[in-house]
Amino acid sequence: xxxxxxxxxxxxxxxxxxxxxxxxxxxxxxxxxxxxxxxxxxxxxxxxxxxxxxxxxxxxxxxxxxxxxxxxxxxxxxxxxxxxxxxxxxxxxxxxxxxxxxxxxxxxxxxxxxxxxxxxxxxxxxxxxxxxxxxxxxxxxxxxxxxxxxxxxxxxxxxxxxxxxxxxxxxxxxxxxxxxxxxxxxxxxxxxxxxxxxxxxxxxxxxxxxxxxxxxxxxxxxxxxxxxxxxxxxxxxxxxxxxxxxxxxxxxxxxxxxxxxxxxxxxxxxxxxxxxxxxxxxxxxxxxxxxxxxxxxxxxxxxxxxxxxxxxxxxxxxxxxxxxxxxxxxxxxxxxxxxxxxxxxxxxxxxxxxxxxxxxxxxxxxxxxxxxxxxxxxxxxxxxxxxxxxxxxxxxxxxxxxxxxxxxxxxxxxxxxxxxxxxxxxxxxxxxxxxxxxxxx
Amino acid sequence: xxxxxxxxxxxxxxxxxxxxxxxxxxxxxxxxxxxxxxxxxxxxxxxxxxxxxxxxxxxxxxxxxxxxxxxxxxxxxxxxxxxxxxxxxxxxxxxxxxxxxxxxxxxxxxxxxxxxxxxxxxxxxxxxxxxxxxxxxxxxxxxxxxxxxxxxxxxxxxxxxxxxxxxxxxxxxxxxx
Numbered sequence: 001x002x003x004x005x006x007x008x009x010x011x012x013x014x015x016x017x018x019x020x021x022x023x024x025x026x027x028x029x030x031x032x033x034x035x036x037x038x039x040x041x042x043x044x045x046x047x048x049x050x051x052x053x054x055x056x057x058x059x060x061x062x063x064x065x066x067x068x069x070x071x072x073x074x075x076x077x078x079x080x081x082x083x084x085x086x087x088x089x090x091x092x093x094x095x096x097x098x099x100x101x102x103x104x105x106x107x108x109x110x111x112x113x114x115x116x117x118x119x120x121x122x123x124x125x126x127x128x129x130x131x132x133x134x135x136x137x138x139x140x141x142x143x144x145x146x147x148x149x150x151x152x153x154x155x156x157x158x159x160x161x162x163x164x165x166x167x168x169x170x171x172x173x174x175x176x177x178x179x180x181x182x183x184x185x186x187x188x189x190x191x192x193x194x195x196x197x198x199x200x201x202x203x204x205x206x207x208x209x210x211x212x213x214x215x216x217x218x219x220x221x222x223x224x225x226x227x228x229x230x231x232x233x234x235x236x237x238x239x240x241x242x243x244x245x246x247x248x249x250x251x252x253x254x255x256x257x258x259x260x261x262x263x264x265x266x267x268x269x270x271x272x273x274x275x276x277x278x279x280x281x282x283x284x285x286x287x288x289x290x291x292x293x294x295x296x297x298x299x300x301x302x303x304x305x306x307x308x309x310x311x312x313x314x315x316x317x318x319x320x321x322x323x324x325x326x327x328x329x330x331x332x333x334x335x336x337x338x339x340x341x342x343x344x345x346x347x348x349x350x351x352x353x354x355x356x357x358x359x360x361x362x363x364x365x366x367x368x369x370x371x372x373x374x375x376x377x378x379x380x381x382x383x384x385x386x387x388x389x390x391x392x393x394x395x396x397x398x399x400x401x402x403x404x405x406x407x408x409x410x411x412x413x414x415x416x417x418x419x420x421x422x423x424x425x426x427x428x429x430x431x432x433x434x435x436x437x438x439x440x441x
Numbered sequence: 442x443x444x445x446x447x448x449x450x451x452x453x454x455x456x457x458x459x460x461x462x463x464x465x466x467x468x469x470x471x472x473x474x475x476x477x478x479x480x481x482x483x484x485x486x487x488x489x490x491x492x493x494x495x496x497x498x499x500x501x502x503x504x505x506x507x508x509x510x511x512x513x514x515x516x517x518x519x520x521x522x523x524x525x526x527x528x529x530x531x532x533x534x535x536x537x538x539x540x541x542x543x544x545x546x547x548x549x550x551x552x553x554x555x556x557x558x559x560x561x562x563x564x565x566x567x568x569x570x571x572x573x574x575x576x577x578x579x580x581x582x583x584x585x586x587x588x589x590x591x592x593x594x595x596x597x598x599x600x601x602x603x604x605x606x607x608x609x610x611x612x613x614x615x616x617x618x
Contacts, residue, residue, distance in 0.1 A: 092523070093522070133479055140473050141479060151470055153468075222558035224558065275492065280487075284551055285544055293536045298609065299533075299545070303611065418536060419536045
């Protein structure tokens with residue numbers, strides 16, 4: 001059948017109809033509809049004098065600009081785009097720096113805004129004196145310098161890294177009013193380049209008795225974690241580069257263990273030693289910290305996977321809507337079990353759903369951007385996103401998650417970690433004023 | 442002709458196989474290192490006690506070291522200060538209950554491993570193995586998990602039965618060897 005222009009126009013008009021409650025539009029409405037149709041449906045009128053001002057040269061267009069710096073930094077007008085710090089004076093406890101997802105738009109996290117958790121500050125490592133040792137159940141223990149590793153065949157891949165405690169405020173019995181940065185800021189995504197760990201383990205010669213590795217950092221607490229050998233031989237990497245430049249000090253300079261899709265704390269930063277063992281070390285962070293307690297008092301051991309999750313970044317608390325009309329709802333989705341298969345968005349608290357457009361290419365264990373056009377009528381609305389991954393896992397509703405995992409007995413601090421591994425739906429309520437609030441729906 | 446083709450094929454296969462071997466070779470730029478040269482970094486202690494060094498310590502020794510090097514953050518007798526307490530802890534009933542050594546930690550070896558690698562916070566790795574054994578003994582005795590006169594060493598420490606040893610469920614058994 002031939003598609004005639006009038007068929008196309010009909011289809012475009014149809015696309016501009018709401019596909020789900022409270023004004024969610026077809027995900028391709030604007031890609032197909034064009035500006036004229038968009039203007040028509042948003043209600044904005046284009047009149048010749050609407051701008052009401054004659055254009056003139058601006059001061060910055062009339063004089064030479066500043067000298068180009070040797071290491072670039074963002075505009076001085078973007079100084080508010082920063083990480084939030086849990087321990088800005090470096091007191092003797094852990095420091096957290098959270099990524100401002102609501103002020104970014106994309107799937108790479110800029111290196112200076114990548115989240116960081118340091119248990120005793122970032123070590124000031126001289127790369128020329130850093131060493132990586134592989135020993136334990138191997139035929140020949142080996143030591144590698146950075147210069148040696150830099151000569152190996154490398155791989156590059158996008159991968160998110162997420163703290164096992166990210167989103168923990170959503171275990172609160174009441175919704176905590178906070179930005180997406182405070183609630184979900186302990187996840188970031190970068191392109192990592194380095195040496196497959198399997199290459200180095202093969203060179204050392206794996207004893208058939210080995211079933212685990214215990215990886216340790218050169219940071220002051222010498223943070224150590226146990227990882228099944230099968231993961232180490234699958235897609236683990238000794239990462240030397242982060243978004244094309246050397247790994248940032250807070251992210252493990254000069255080298256870190258990257259375990260795509262697995263609990264952030266296991267991705268040993270400043271990695272200096274890998275011991276192959278028969279059993280796990282039951283280190284502090286696996287025996288105690290990242291063992292989420294279940295209702296009734298038992299606890300999960302070895303959670304490993306950061307399960308399928310999504311959240312809306314635009315709009316979100318702190319980004320108020322400026323009156324009724326057109327907005328794009330966007331956010332990020334990711335899964336430690338592979339690629340994102342689908343993201344659905346609701347504007348009526350989950351009663352009806354519209355399929356979101358996914359930013360291409362969709363990469364395994366990496367951020368996937370999603371977008372849905374939305375016409376806000378000015379009334380109350382509750383925005384939610386829900387993701388599915390290629391392994392078939394569905395992001396749970398909050399009620400489903402807390403039925404299995406529990407919620408707090410008291411209101412926790414927004415910077416606290418009442419439990420770990422929260423991946424359920426986040427809900428934003430749009431008030432008539434345009435303000436965005438965190439709710440449970 | 443058949444024989445010649447067969448031989449040709451065999452030669453091609455042999456070439457392909459040796460090429461395959463060459464392909465599998467990697468740079469081999471790691472330098473062999475002896476266990477003696479790794480020793481200063483070789484600090485992992487596993488639940489079965491492997492990795493525990495020679496030496497020993499008693500709660501009484503540990504109390505003296507604790508007062509000098511630990512109480513500033515963890516409070517007198519492990520009761521807590523600017524950092525977490527090391528003694529006591531109610532049975533865990535809610536998901537956000539405080540996890541303590543007595544009510545949560547499954548293995549006593551983790552205590553030795555963590556003190557030795559990370560404590561005291563401003564001067565990690567400054568304690569001798571004897572001091573780590575003594576501090577481990579002191580904290581275990583404060584929690585009534587060993588007797589006040591029990592000595593901790595590489596034989597006794599792995600045998601300490603922690604109350605919550607069996608309080609765990611492996612989340613993904615198919616991924617956990």
